[in-house]
Amino acid sequence: MVKVTVCGAAGGIGQPLSLMLKMNPYINELSLYDVVNVPGVGTDLSHIDTDTKISYHLKSDDNNTGLSQALKASDFVIIPAGVPRKPGMTRDDLFKINAGICSELATGIAETCPDATVLVISNPVNSTVPVFAEVFKKKGTFNPRKLFGVTTLDSVRANTFISEIASNEADKAPSAFNIRVVGGHSGETIVPLFSVCAPHVYALEDENKIDALVHRVQYGGDEVVQAKNGAGSATLSMAYAGYKFLHAVLAATTGDTTIIESSYVYLDDSIPGAKETKEIIKGLYGGESLDYFAMPVVLSKEGIKEIKSDILSRVNNKEKELLKICCKTLAGNIAKGASFSQ
Numbered sequence: 001m002v003k004v005t006v007c008g009a010a011g012g013i014g015q016p017l018s019l020m021l022k023m024n025p026y027i028n029e030l031s032l033y034d035v036v037n038v039p040g041v042g043t044d045l046s047h048i049d050t051d052t053k054i055s056y057h058l059k060s061d062d063n064n065t066g067l068s069q070a071l072k073a074s075d076f077v078i079i080p081a082g083v084p085r086k087p088g089m090t091r092d093d094l095f096k097i098n099a100g101i102c103s104e105l106a107t108g109i110a111e112t113c114p115d116a117t118v119l120v121i122s123n124p125v126n127s128t129v130p131v132f133a134e135v136f137k138k139k140g141t142f143n144p145r146k147l148f149g150v151t152t153l154d155s156v157r158a159n160t161f162i163s164e165i166a167s168n169e170a171d172k173a174p175s176a177f178n179i180r181v182v183g184g185h186s187g188e189t190i191v192p193l194f195s196v197c198a199p200h201v202y203a204l205e206d207e208n209k210i211d212a213l214v215h216r217v218q219y220g221g222d223e224v225v226q227a228k229n230g231a232g233s234a235t236l237s238m239a240y241a242g243y244k245f246l247h248a249v250l251a252a253t254t255g256d257t258t259i260i261e262s263s264y265v266y267l268d269d270s271i272p273g274a275k276e277t278k279e280i281i282k283g284l285y286g287g288e289s290l291d292y293f294a295m296p297v298v299l300s301k302e303g304i305k306e307i308k309s310d311i312l313s314r315v316n317n318k319e320k321e322l323l324k325i326c327c328k329t330l331a332g333n334i335a336k337g338a339s340f341s342q
């Protein structure tokens, strides 16, 4: 029996994500939680004739016990709760509001379902994941193998955008690519590693095209924010990406140990590959090593089995420079999140 809870289920991401999860054969119960509008979303989804059972909970239910009811016995909690960006805003601008929401949800998880695997979508991911970790540490429930910042949309965009450049080349549709994106999840902290994991794309022999492609992946979210013109940020592509990542995490619980996905994770020394990753980052950055980084991770029944540190030792000089810039910004983002709950 697998129970998944979506926190922020009535939102722009929450609704299509919940729809996809209702169709996932691994999930027996889908619990929907929000501060508004979730009875409508839950009732609507409950009419779909897939076997996944729907329950829905408002924060205000039964003297404000909605959160603990929603989270009770959850195996996985996925979190697209919080405010999205408007034109002119960076993900960092969202921190004040979203860190408070994340702290509240983390407290609920620690008290109600401390063994759950937690997937954080709420931005700025670079800082909200440390907020979760710090709350869990305080509560004595932190399991670094089961806390994931969802950065899948960066890889999804990288696969799509590179395929557009290669559109005249044979066998170069988006599905031909599996671009690993490392670092963090905002602007210059997003580092796509095209040199390591792409099949050769002739059009990219032009240096300017690579620079433009990297920039597009780093700032692809802005295209959506601008096109939506004040109505929010990516929701449908993010719901797809969140679903893709959760599906991979769920599939790994069946015992499959061949699944590798990129995610923003805590580099705990107990996880194989974490120490090596920190050493490589330290060497590139020249400063202190970082405790969090988006990396390809091998998934297993128990969460992260291994961090694939070797990918960082295969990057080219241009990507090394990008990683240096990434580390500088990321260090500040991490410190901001970590100090929030202190």
Ligand code: NAI
Residues within 6 Å of the ligand: 007, 008, 009, 010, 011, 012, 013, 014, 033, 034, 035, 036, 080, 081, 082, 083, 084, 085, 094, 098, 101, 104, 120, 121, 122, 123, 124, 125, 150, 151, 152, 153, 154, 185, 232, 233, 234, 235, 238
């Ligand atoms: P939205 O405003 O449409 O939905 C957010 C939902 O969260 C709303 O239904 C709201 O009622 C709910 N909410 C607010 N406070 C809450 C609380 N205390 N507990 C539970 N639910 C609460 O926003 P959207 O577009 O769905 O985005 C959600 C978050 O996802 C934003 O922070 C956004 O920046 C982030 N995002 C992350 C991406 C990623 O790649 N990780 C990509 C795109 C967006």
